[in-house]
Amino acid sequence: MLETLDTVRDDAEARLARAAQDRRSAMHTPVVATGNADVRVMVLRDFDPWGLRFHTDVRAPKVNMIEGAPQVGVLFYDKAEGVQIRVRGTARIERDGPIADAAWEESTNFARRCYLGEGPGAVAEKPTSGLPAAFEGLEPTDEELLPARENFAVLLVDLHELDWFHLAHDGHRRALIDLATGESRWITP
Incomplete structure (x- = not known):
């Protein structure tokens, strides 16, 4: 139990x-909420x-929302340790520049292929990943990925507030x- x-x-x-840094961390995939109460992992x-x-x-759709109303909330939760972290901040989308370019470069081709498909939310007649059939389960080459870069961006969140909550049988603790x-x-919790 943390006391200070x-x-x-x-x-x-x-x-x-x-x-x-650790994809096995319980907090690696938080829930992000935009100003219109749309949430996603x-x-x-x-x-x-x-x-x-x-x-x-x-x-x-979250890109337009954030560009118009940049306030976001992010929820991290570690069930095993009983720790919840909620943060609020101001978000921005960067399509180009050193941060976006570096993020694209550090991604694998397998991850980059997601940006080759139909845009998120596109209507489909049957269940689909949205990827072109040629890339279902396959890793594209650098050349095949050239059109994907224009669909990639980074979402950066500058945090303003942190709400830390520890669930415990002997009494919950919360700090802002x-x-x-x-x-x-x-x-108080």
């Missing part, structure tokens, strides 16, 4: 750093205190941290 607000902040930072690609990076398709000012306080 400084240890809570350190715990949250360590958990988010681990979540970005996304893969956390990077954490740089106090910012998050995700990958997205520029054709996804204003990441902009550094102020923190214990609050």
Whole structure:
């Protein structure tokens, strides 16, 4: 059990750093909510205190939503350890530039192929991945992926507030941290 607000902040930072690096981390795939209350699970690609990076398709409805109303919430949960971390922040979409280019370069061709298919939410007559048939289960070459890059972007979230919650049989604990000012306080669960 963490007993000081400084240890809570350190715990949250360590958990988010681990979540970005370890795909087996319970917090690797948080729930991201946009201002219109649309929620989805996304893969956390990077954490740089106090910012998050995700990958997205520029054709996804969330992109327009974020560009018009950039406030987002992200929920991380580790059931085994009974820790929930909720964060709020300001999001932005970067299609081009050094961050987006580096994220594209560090992705595998197998992951990049997702951006070759139909845009998210496209209507289909039968169940489909949206990928062109030539790439179902196959890894495209660098040349075949050239058209995919224009559909790729990064979603960056600058965090403002962190709500840390620990569920425990002997009593839950909760802390709220204003990441902009550094102020923190214990609050009732």
